[in-house]
Amino acid sequence: MKPTPTIFLLCIILVFSLVNCSSAQEPPFLQYKNDEWVNQQLEKMSLDERIAQLMMITVYPKQNDAAKAIFRKRIQDWKPGGILVMQGSPTKNADWINQFQEASETPLLVAIDGEWGPAMRTDSTIVYPYAQSLGAVQDTSLLYQMGQDFASQLKRMGIQMNFAPVADINTNPFNPVIGFRSFGEQKHNVAEKSWMVAKGMQDNNVIPVAKHFPGHGDTKTDSHKTLPLIPHSKSRIDSIESYPFRYLSDKGIAGIMSGHLNVPSLDNSGITSSLSKKIITNYLKDEIGFKGFVVTDAITMKGVQTTAGRAELEALIAGNDMIEFVDDAGKAVATIKAAIANGEITENEINEKCRTVLALKRWVGLNNYQAVDLKNITADLNAPEYQVTNRKLIKKSMTVVVNNDSTLPVQDLEKRNIATIMIGGNQKSIFQNTLEKYSGMDHFWLPKDATEKTWANLRQKLDNYNFVIAGITGINKYSSNEYGISEIQKQAVIDLVHEQNVVFTLFGNAYALKHFANIHHADALIVAHQDNELTQELAAQLVFGAFKANGKLPVTSDRRFKAGDGLEIASNQTFSYTIPEEAGMSSAILNRKIDSLANLGISEGAYPGCQVLVAKDGKVVFHKCYGFQTYDSIYPVNRDNIYDWASVTKVTGPLPAIMRLVDERKMNVDDKFSKYWPDFIGSNKENLSFREILAHQARLASWIPFWTMTVQADGTLDKNVFKDHPSPLYDIRVSERLCMNHDFKKTMFDTIRTSNLLPRKRYLYSGLSFYLYPDIIENLTGTPYESYVKISFYRPLGAHTITFNAYKHFPLSQIIPTETDDFFRMEKLRGYVHDEGAAMMGGVSGNAGLFGSTNDLAKVFQMYLQKGYFGGRRYISDLTLNEFTRIQYPENKNRRGLGFDKPLIDNYKNKLEDAYPAVSSSKSSFGHSGYTGTFAWADPENRLLYIFMSNRVYPTRNNSKLYELNIRTAMHQAIYDSIISE
Template structure:
């Protein structure tokens, strides 16, 4: 040992050029001026104290804080270990304690999954077992950086992480899920990714628990566990990650309290064994960094003499953690120095290491923690991005018999069951964004009769999506699972077509006897809000599945098992930062414009949805249904889409029929609508019709054709109640004679043409499209729409005449009609002409949620593909979304609206839509105040939903304030700020 100390002094004092590349970076500072100055000024007591770390509990009261301040003032420990506490209070306590320290305190935390392991209101990253499933190292290292950045914000300089133990014993009561897995190389690499990320951020990583705690049967907090393997096995498995980390220059390693006879047969705990610390770790493995003990107060390390701190330092540790009585510990070590049991040179060497580490961590210029805005900074969305990437990367598909991802939504009756829950879960709520499903729960304590009842209710479903929660992280008691949980899974898998998602420790799968017979099985590793939400998205194919099982569970589920599953281009739900947009900036811009509209009474309320790169990154509701402010706008509200119907109702079938060769755009429209044959419209092409260049009149006020001379509605056309002949329902209290529909069509047929071919927006042909589509397909128009488009897209809310399908309080009202229907319109189409078509028309009449409109437009944005299904060919989408007659200053596509010609040269107030909308972008607006726009060049989707016509259409403030273009441009401005 004396020779080793001499050699180390030679290394320390010959400068950084003598250091190996793998040496920890702080060793370059062992001869720093600040280190020398502090060391020379210290008494022996103070030097010994620098090797001690005491524990603080910010969850305690101010009396406890005062007592700790006194202890620090009197004993000047080298560091403190922060345990449970509130975020801001903890930071304030750290500031108080630093004020009492002559030499700044090295502040440490046990943060294996981030600060949240010990400190409230901080980001909780995945457990190590979940990280073991992640195949992309990028975000594991980024997590390490995140740890470092967050800890520096808190005034914390050392993290007792990562766990570098190899999990070879599934029954391990203390390591288990805390390990990256059973593959030593994977454990080593992932431990280094985390450690190196922290070191790059200026925080000291301390890998634990040397020489390896992965195969123990007892908990060292309670007794001394035995690692009963030969040295060859320990070299090969247990200590392998620590060798790997040593070679790469990790700054700290923690010694565990273990009985390892192959390394020291005296029964001495490994943390107190000179053979293991100095002999094995320092000499054989060659580790030169800081060595710190596991908590010295643990029962597994009690010596009987009460001098564990002294024995730890004699063994070769540099610091002792969790010292319960620092005064006694200092006295014990000081007496040992006097007796020659440990030399002053050894104390100086250890103290120099500690000081160099503090110097590397920046404690020579330590400043108080800034607690203002601390909670916000530590919960930055950029940290959530890392967390999301890790959770998505961890999700592991273990079984897939062509059930995943869930597709063919229009042909399946689906139920979800959350086993272990008593209320609708986050998982089930996310499922609602994809499919219409019925939801059930079964708690851990439900009686058997509840399972019998549940099985009966599920008999008529084509698919049952089962979620399993309420699984403990440690193995005792079958991981806390109950008989009803295990029986429920067994019976549902046996009797139903199932997809199962397991929210728990991978090892717990072994307690579910036939879970492997699920049609699809996803292992999510743990249970929290974000994991549930992302797992539900994976079920529907929103992102790739790449996870691999990091441990062997049993013969069914083995190490490295996992099935890759490519995404199917369903919408994902995320946050702006995941696509590189600053959420605070985006929210500030969108909120301000939305509030301007509400405050200016341009509309009583609105919704805004933004999707980027297939991710819904913003969906916010503002205001109320009406100016009475009785009902808030909610995401599930259903809007009258008005003219957006043109591109979501008849246009998808027309595009599909074009793909099938049943429509030729350059053929005369009269070929498909024979009523035009022999009229002035006989030669007009289908292309001209769709591009609004067919010389058709803009609109016809059909309802005015049904007025008597006194200006009242004709009794020959309208009645207030239905009869056999008056069966076309126009509104709540108005019914139309079915024969008047022919009059409307005749009026279109005989209408005059405009004098020349130029762009004039006309809705006349769109009245004809539903019947034309029915004639070409042989199916009822609305049935064809829902069967071929809305239901397969999972857009179940999209419908005509929503009053037939949904409660009225879910439908946003439009106008208080005081001239035709003389009632407040809610659930009935606002457009008079569409109303006279019985609510089913091609020009207007579709209603739906904002999310379901997003699905349709995302399908367009993805060139006709969505959710694993090709709805329309890419060639057809490209044709319909391009400008058809630019030489005629006509900006329109086929059905779709397009930006103004030379839009990018215009000022915002004169632009349409946004100035920066690409020339390839397309969309449509609606008279009621709706707007949908897709930009394929930027992979951007913008939806704005409002009822600006409430209570009257005469309100033009939406246009006067330029709300929609301004909001649209604000999104591009946020893109430019990246």
């Protein structure tokens, strides 16, 4: 007999019903409802004690020992099932928890409000992003990781339950209590994000409690102060407000918190939802099918409206398993016990709820309770791996909603005269400090209470710039008073949009966008969602393309900015600035070893101070300054200091230009050098190979002390060559008090031309050809050498501090001094090149002469490390970079590349003291050192960059301790040692 269509349809419905039922997961703690430990605890408890297990009292570790004694006595007398921990420090919280657990016969279930991590209630811990920020994140695996972080951190303090996540859908922009605490206004987004955070905790045996059922998102009032109304129909609540809770219930979340709300469509009696059996039992448990643990929101809130002394009882009757924030648990127990006697609630119901609480305790391991170890607890709670999660979440939350003409990421830096302004700030901000790592710029700020005259004066100053990067700060979290936005802030935005090429970053609630009339006409607009130091730092990095942005607005501000809006911005391979762990390195090892070596050099007198920068995978993970500019210990070394790079100039001045010219086929390294320097024709150098000269095996002499050619018999300098003041003939300034006859440059070139050659080809480092490259480069490009390298490389790279003759461009106090010259220039050198030969070239040479900051030197070398590409631009082809950075003549035991230094042949076989550079550096690595104590090294195989800056020649070059102590190589090896094996 064939089935009839009706029977067939019923079968299909039954199958779908079974599938649907089987898809719902049960909370994991339910497996312990009949556990032996649970049964034992239940059997030994009196009725009073079983009732008390359903109470959670609140403790405040921020308070004094007298308060602690009161809380301890309450625990001993009332025997509550749990405690809610409010304000305190990590150590004090954990210490109090330990003492309270000791005072309790049955282990306490310890809870906290940790919506953005323990920091919501615990100081000195990581503040993770608010839920609204996380609503913008598209990679939900990061929210799962955050949930795992929460679990690990809470357990470290002895906490087993987190009253989070907030699963309310914030459909009301004027909500006075939820707002930024919600993942947004889109139900699927809220539900999924809530579950990923909850799952991260639950998979690590911490109890997540989603709140505030049936949904607090569309309220005009705050349930802390009154009873809010949810005026919607049941169908609307089914579809919107309760949707995330249904989703979480199906996923098997352990806990849900009942909110204090008036929901007439679910219960028209006017009773608050947390005390309504229709809402908690009939709707949440029976209709939705939630099988987990239900706890009330704080029972002391004004939204709880019932007969005095009956709130706890009515909460249990409604279907809650536990009551939070009980003021007088003794009185509540007595009331409930009396209600059992008069039949309002049964003892079996109490027993079942108690069994639920005990099962939770068994699931989180309280059956084998151990006190928390207080040692290093604050450091553990701020461990680098947690910081990495936080940084990733903030980066992924960044939301670009305007990007006209692909303004972001900001590039073409050589064309931009940049000003920054903090609209609502009263001093230079972290945002601005980070922005200036990418290029030269000037900074301004406009306080929230600034006058129109102040703004008018500032507008005049901004007229001198062609590009403005503006941060909008001082935005309140809640909607009252237009998020605290002042009229001058609104006007500043209007005027900047009209008058400037401007990029805005809003540091604050996305809803606040509605109050800026024409901000959508800006060149670019980033919503950073929050306003703290880390958010400002990362937003600045996004402006210049340090990482990809793909955040989406979680809420609708107005018709211009709607939920789901967000543009994708690609990274352009500029630097990002982060912590070592984000690049797979150990900050503990880096700090310990590099600090030790740097301080060793200072204590041993190898240098008065130094800087160390480390980058991996394009991420600057370490940049620290040590010591002072000089041995008098007055001016500390800082990141803005300008150094004399000495011979590092060779690979950052003429060499990038030569590589560019090779790419343009204006040079060929297999030509004779005399093709580019015709003066060698007819000399013993006519047939020298350009390649061999760059590889330092063309038989050229190592160096020529040109200045000694001008010393007369009486030891004084020839007055036909040098004067103590400039003139049209003596216009080459060698130092502050010494000027050279420009005709002597020809003598220097002639001396190079006629110098002897070595008898055979072998490796001998020679700087002679580097005196000639500036003129060669100018002849081939038609642009003066200094202008060419600045226009072609330094300015587009944003390396604005790199220059010759630093004394012309920077305050002397910013420039690190080198030597007190007591044999040639007879003065302390500061801002004038240390190398005598480069000085006699007027400070503009190829062998030495460049000055700059550590960060800007790193940009040049990172460009090399990335095969000629940096910040959205290709400077040199990868083929050319590969050619110049490979060993040219290994058969001749010459380790050199073309211009670049390379590791010793078979360096990896050496002991550390015999290695150059680090033993672990790859064969593909390259770099250069400088006589003044500078060093730069790039390793493409390990994607690693190391910069060391010092003035080891201060006050005299007769100090070789930097080499004797092997500090630079030892540091370099320490960097490799810090890489965490995968």
